[in-house]
Amino acid sequence: MIKRYAVCGVSNRAIGMFIQPIATTFSGSAEVVALLDIDPRRHEVCKSKCPQVAQVNEYGADEFARMVSETKPDVIIVTGRDDTHARYIIQALEQDLDVITEKPMATTGADCRRIMDAEARSKGKVTVSFNYRYAPIHTRIKELVLEGKIGRITSVDLNWYIDTYHGSSYFQRWNRVRANSGGLSIHKSSHHFDLVNWWIGQTPVEAFAYGALNYYGPDGELNPEKRDGRYCASCDVRQRCAYYTRWNSRSASLTVKDDHLGTVRTDRPAYSGYRPDACIYDSEIDIEDTYAATVRYDGGALLSYSVNFSLPYEGYRLAISGTKGRLETMEYHAPSRAPFPTPVQTIDYFPLFGSKETIHVVMRQGGHGGGDPVLLEDLFLGPDPNRSYRILSGARDGAYSIGTGEAVWRSVKENRPVRIAEVLQYD
Known part of the structure; x- marks a missing residue:
């Protein structure tokens, strides 16, 4: 019997760790039937990297119930940003579905309590992928x-x-x-x-x-200048930043590998206005x-x-x-x-x-x-x-x-x- 998997959070990690292996190595026992994410461009990138899921249905971040109703998955794979995990895990358990989630399972003890209580009421079970x-x-x-x-x-x-x-x-x-x-x-x-x-x-x-x-943060003693809102790709003081110059030369264009995005261009926004090259000295840290x-x-x-x-x-x-x-x-x-x-x-x-x-x-x-x-x-x-x-x-x-x-x-x-x-x- 082939199990049906829906993926919530179409991150680079989701593609490389789960979607591509399901579509290739484990295609005899598993298939991806749905992709859910806040940004449609992630679906596009996923399908370009993994053509085997080109026809898989796509859903927005708030369409979990419709996704389950239309695609009838057996298991939900949760691989979005950490603070989204509890939301989809609990919704899946409320539908008696099994869950595979990336670590951390949640971001607070209170959400862990909610997940364990939901699992106790559910026929579904949670597996955390502690590799x-x-x-x-x-x-x-x-x-x-x-x-x-x-x-x-x-x-x-x-x-x-x-x-x-x-x-x-x-x-x-x-x-x-x-x-x-x-x-x-x-x-x-x-x-x-x-x-x-x-x-x-x-x-x-x-x-x-x-x-x-x-x-x-702003008080880091190697901060070349106290100023918020900088990005590595366009920073005018980056040649005075030891963290930048340790890993980049003056002639090389900067690429940033993000766990959830992969290697992305930093001269324009990546997904949903997000950039993975914000200054390590910002005050929002x-x-x-x-x-x-x-x-x-x-x-x-x-x-x-x-x-x-x-x-x-x-x-x-x-x-x-x-x-x-x-x-x-x-x-x-x-x-x-x-x-x-x-x-x-x-x-x-x-x-x-x-x-x-x-x-x-x-x-x-x-x-x-x-x-x-x-x-x-x-x-x-x-x-x-x-x-x-x-x-x-x-x-x-x-x-x-x-x-x-x-x-x-x-x-x-x-x-x-x-x-x-x-x-x-x-x-």
Whole structure:
């Protein structure tokens, strides 16, 4: 039986991650029957990139009910801007439809609560496409935990580094406004919190954090001139901007790769008047670029987490400690952008008493460290029957990753520990 999919939010991510694979690799078990977006031009771009969906019906942002009535999808794929996710997830569940949604599932704990309540009343189920879980290194870490190599987990140290190319991009785009993205402790860090939650098999209870806007916004110390409304492509002081000159030459025309738009021209508006090259020093930026947090778990584990969105290289350092030993790994996520040679990632295992082991993991091709292709197989062919543990994530997983992220930024603002149950409105 071929499942019918409707896509809400025809972003570049939607096209590359879902629409094209459905139309090609998984065409024997899936088909796209509807496209919904706020901007008709997105439909046009999608169909030019993927001619297999040229005849698929198009709908506006407020035509969800008509879309479902006319095209009768089995599953809704939600891939628009973060703040639109909850709206379409809940509408789908109210129609007893299954949902596949990009992370973050929502941008607030309150919307997570609404989604979980709607799912409890519905025949439909929510799947959150946390592709980081599927990277070979990450699945091997999960397996080592399940094998008991570490014992009872007591602490996790996770330090995430975003380089000046990737980090500044969030402050050029829609992500820089909290109402759109929930802030980077949700938009980005929900990936990281989900990984930790999944690896250790415990539920986060409480978070305390510090955070700041250190690099971007009008007070960024590398701001060449305090002035709002600039765009990189036309900025008259861009040659005095270190973030611009690090990645662009004086003779090269600027192109900006947007996660949801792809590579777009910046000499004219892209979609719906939106430009992905806004100045990283604008005063409308209301999110943080640096966090340090401690999270307490119901099984006794403690997470020490930090993330920085303006560093010379990209990657992370991870250590998981327990009553029998410790795992450590270091990843350089974008080696082509690092100004030095980067080693192949391995996992070091240190038993509490004994000799160190270095574990080499077989890598795969594909996005997100080889995770995307395997995630797609699980989504469109069903979970791998040879895998002995659960990896696809649901609404509860999505909620706790977001609940932790919101607790982090609320702790920053309110200078107090914040309970996850408070954020997700369990109290």
